[in-house]
Amino acid sequence: xxxxxxxxxxxxxxxxxxxxxxxxxxxxxxxxxxxxxxxxxxxxxxxxxxxxxxxxxxxxxxxxxxxxxxxxxxxxxxxxxxxxxxxxxxxxxxxxxxxxxxxxxxxxxxxxxxxxxxxxxxxxxxxxxxxxxxxxxxxxxxxxxxxxxxxxxxxxxxxxxxxxxxxxxxxxxxxxxxxxxxxxxxxxxxxxxxxxxxxxxxxxxxxxxxxxxxxxxxxxxxxxxxxxxxxxxxxxxxxxxxxxxxxxxxxxxxxxxxxxxxxxxxxxxxxxxxxxxxxxxxxxxxxxxxxxxxxxxxxxxxxxxxxxxxxxxxxxxxxxxxxxxxxxxxxxxxxx
Amino acid sequence: xxxxxxxxxxxxxxxxxxxxxxxxxxxxxxxxxxxxxxxxxxxxxxxxxxxxxxxxxxxxxxxxxxxxxxxxxxxxxxxxxxxxxxxxxxxxxxxxxxxxxxxxxxxxxxxxxxxxxxxxxxxxxxxxxxxxxxxxxxxxxxxxxxxxxxxxxxxxxxxxxxxxxxxxxxxxxxxxxxxxxxxxxxxxxxxxxxxxxxxxxxxxxxxxxxxxxxxxxxxxxxxxxxxxxxxxxx
Numbered sequence: 001x002x003x004x005x006x007x008x009x010x011x012x013x014x015x016x017x018x019x020x021x022x023x024x025x026x027x028x029x030x031x032x033x034x035x036x037x038x039x040x041x042x043x044x045x046x047x048x049x050x051x052x053x054x055x056x057x058x059x060x061x062x063x064x065x066x067x068x069x070x071x072x073x074x075x076x077x078x079x080x081x082x083x084x085x086x087x088x089x090x091x092x093x094x095x096x097x098x099x100x101x102x103x104x105x106x107x108x109x110x111x112x113x114x115x116x117x118x119x120x121x122x123x124x125x126x127x128x129x130x131x132x133x134x135x136x137x138x139x140x141x142x143x144x145x146x147x148x149x150x151x152x153x154x155x156x157x158x159x160x161x162x163x164x165x166x167x168x169x170x171x172x173x174x175x176x177x178x179x180x181x182x183x184x185x186x187x188x189x190x191x192x193x194x195x196x197x198x199x200x201x202x203x204x205x206x207x208x209x210x211x212x213x214x215x216x217x218x219x220x221x222x223x224x225x226x227x228x229x230x231x232x233x234x235x236x237x238x239x240x241x242x243x244x245x246x247x248x249x250x251x252x253x254x255x256x257x258x259x260x261x262x263x264x265x266x267x268x269x270x271x272x273x274x275x276x277x278x279x280x281x282x283x284x285x286x287x288x289x290x291x292x293x294x295x296x297x298x299x300x301x302x303x304x305x306x307x308x309x310x311x312x313x314x315x316x317x318x319x320x321x322x323x324x325x326x327x328x329x330x331x332x333x334x335x336x
Numbered sequence: 337x338x339x340x341x342x343x344x345x346x347x348x349x350x351x352x353x354x355x356x357x358x359x360x361x362x363x364x365x366x367x368x369x370x371x372x373x374x375x376x377x378x379x380x381x382x383x384x385x386x387x388x389x390x391x392x393x394x395x396x397x398x399x400x401x402x403x404x405x406x407x408x409x410x411x412x413x414x415x416x417x418x419x420x421x422x423x424x425x426x427x428x429x430x431x432x433x434x435x436x437x438x439x440x441x442x443x444x445x446x447x448x449x450x451x452x453x454x455x456x457x458x459x460x461x462x463x464x465x466x467x468x469x470x471x472x473x474x475x476x477x478x479x480x481x482x483x484x485x486x487x488x489x490x491x492x493x494x495x496x497x498x499x500x501x502x503x504x505x506x507x508x509x510x511x512x513x514x515x516x517x518x519x520x521x522x523x524x525x526x527x528x529x530x531x532x533x534x535x536x537x538x539x540x541x542x543x544x545x546x547x548x549x550x551x552x553x554x555x556x557x558x559x560x561x562x563x564x565x566x567x568x569x570x
Binding site for chain 2: 203211214215216217219222
């Protein structure tokens with residue numbers, strides 16, 4: 001077979017060295033080590049910890065569509081909320097109390113909703129798409145608000161019964177079971193997302209984000225893949241919503257609408273979009289800052305969050321992980 | 337046997353803007369065609385129309401006897417039409433290998449390993465990001481990416497543009513090999529008319545969106561005055 005001599009390929013300096021290696025690197029175990037350490041080291045904060053883990057899963061689901069497939073949305077809370085309400089209605093109204101069954105039902109409902117809405121709205125782009133995503137979550141917010149006999153309306157749905165996990169681990173007052181249960185579900189979610197991202201399908205999502213026209217020309221069914229990833233993301237968001245209901249044994253209207261979607265977007269931007277672990281860092285920093293600032297400055301805590309976001313957007317487009325990357329690159333660079 | 341590519345009475349452009357008028361051409365299986373002309377005469381639009389990137393106002397496009405003018409771009413690609421775009425359009429955030437992976441369709445002669453044999457430099461760079469390789473390597477990757485889709489018809493839009501002479505020679509040898517030894521049907525759009533005529537069997541020249549000359553490449557190559565009159569030779 002004829003071949004080009006290496007010399008014929010030009011002599012440009014190559015700065016790349018990145019290896020898209022699907023094997024898990026040691027740094028990737030750090031969040032899990034920290035999470036386990038927090039369980040033993042910070043027993044008074046396990047409820048907050050469980051909330052952080054749930055929002056990491058929620059942010060991970062958003063990162064999949066926004067960071068990898070480039071689908072911008074303000075309506076991701078629709079899936080989170082549907083998952084939360086499905087788990088809540090099962091536990092409070094229908095007597096289905098097994099947490100894994102609730103989780104599976106929430107995942108299925110959110111996934112189906114993802115397919116149906118994705119098939120419609122992903123035919124559009126830009127501002128139209130953004131407005132449609134927002135409209136969907138607002139529609140579900142209004143449904144939850146009006147269907148008081150099922151959802152509890154503005155009062156929320158209290159008395160959600162959740163049986164012990166695997167029949168063994170009861171949800172306790174200190175949040176131990178909630179924390180470990182959320183951690184286990186997040187681990188499975190992370191593992192699935194990671195597998196997906198490092199698969200040819202995941203690479204094609206990046207291709208779609210960067211050049212959808214070119215992806216069409218290499219024979220990729222762009223629309224079908226976007227609907228597929230949207231449904232997968234919706235499923236994960238639904239699971240996160242169900243987790244929130246199960247750990248709080250309550251679900252209210254605050255899981256739907258613009259506010260939770262916007263908050264999630266802020267968390268992801270804060271951590272870094274399109275890097276998996278930005279979805280870990282963002283909710284961690286945001287929720288801890290929220291917890292601290294809300295205690296210190298009950299009336300003005302949002303100002304602090306806003307300030308952090310403005311600084312990140314202005315000076316660190318890659319989020320907190322972008323700052324870390326830049327610092328590491330500077331350290332590695334040989335001094336002139 | 338049906339032609340690999342048949343275009344009849346095509347009128348096409350971008351939205352309401354018509355760029356191509358009355359385009360008729362037929363290209364046999366394993367044939368090769370150079371598409372020549374000055375800048376802005378519709379060469380890229382012709383390839384884009386075959387691929388489905390433009391608005392087809394009138395006429396018919398057939399690939400191996402099958403009408404494809406109504407098909408979406410990805411279905412044309414899946415049928416066996418490969419496209420090497422003018423600007424290379426490598427996916428910058430994907431590695432060389434991932435650029436090939438997302439384009440590969442198994443079951444044909446061209447696998448990533450086989451294109452690495454054709455372009456050993458890409459094998460060396462397989463783990464480098466698309467935006468961390470040289471222009472020459474990007475062009476190799478653009479061709480390799482089209483090949484792993486296992487096309488029977490390969491549309492190449494100015495694959496030699498902006499490259500160093502040594503790389504131009506090497507890529508030209510690869511294109512000639514694809515035509516003569518790999519039995520691909522190739523449509524080659526090229527500003528460097530002489531280079532394109534050297535490796536193709538037939539040529540057509542466009543002017544203002546219409547075909548103004550069609551004939552054997554060797555004939556045009558042997559008549560420099562006529563060639564100069566039709567296109568700006570380089």
